[in-house]
Amino acid sequence: MESQWLSLLDVTIDFDQSHLFFPRIVTWILVALLAIILITRYRLLVPGLKRAGRVLIGREGEFDHRRFFGTLALTTAYFYLMGVLSDVFPNTGYSFLIMSVLFVFLLSLLYVDRPTRRLFVILVLNALIAPTLAWYVLAQLFRITLP
Incomplete structure (x- = not known):
């Protein structure tokens, strides 16, 4: 009992x-x-x-059909490919980092009317710095598991 x-x-x-x-x-x-x-x-x-x-x-x-459907396609690809990459880099957050850098860069490029060399450098720096900073804070400082 x-x-x-x-x-x-x-x-x-x-x-x-x-x-x-x-x-x-x-x-x-x-x-x-x-x-x-x-x-x-x-x-x-x-x-x-x-x-x-x-x-x-x-x-x-x-x-603007190009930007609307481009945003939908990029967002769908972002989440799908993050899942695919998370099988390659399990529990490290590298798939989040890699796909976020690509996503931020491509989405920024989609919304720029006339990319100049200076603007292109700014887009690349933004795409590298912002996701890396987010990944560092979430995955390294707060130890949150990322895909």
């Missing part, structure tokens, strides 16, 4: 899934908040969504 009660105090951790505990909670909270916003503000959101749809398909206003 006593062993049954003690078994309630045993804790087992599935380390393959344990890192997903809080992201799942946050995701469901955000989904619930989105549902509340959509329900309570539906009449205010519909005209804006209709206009955004007309702009997106090119019926109304000016829309």
Whole structure:
């Protein structure tokens, strides 16, 4: 009888899934908040969504398709390739660092109208310094596990 009660105090951790505990909670909270916003503000959101749809398909206003879809493609590639690289450099954060440098540089280049030599140097420096600083603070100082 006593062993049954003690078994309630045993804790087992599935380390393959344990890192997903809080992201799942946050995701469901955000989904619930989105549902509340959509329900309570539906009449205010519909005209804006209709206009955004007309702009997106090119019926109304000016829309930069290259930057919009380029941003979507770069963001998708960033997360996908970070996962691929994390298999090459597991638990080091190097995949975060490498992909963040590439992502920041390519995204910056996408949004520059006329790249000059000086602007190109600034983009390269920004792409090298900002992700490296973020990686150093998160992975080295705070010991947060990065992909």
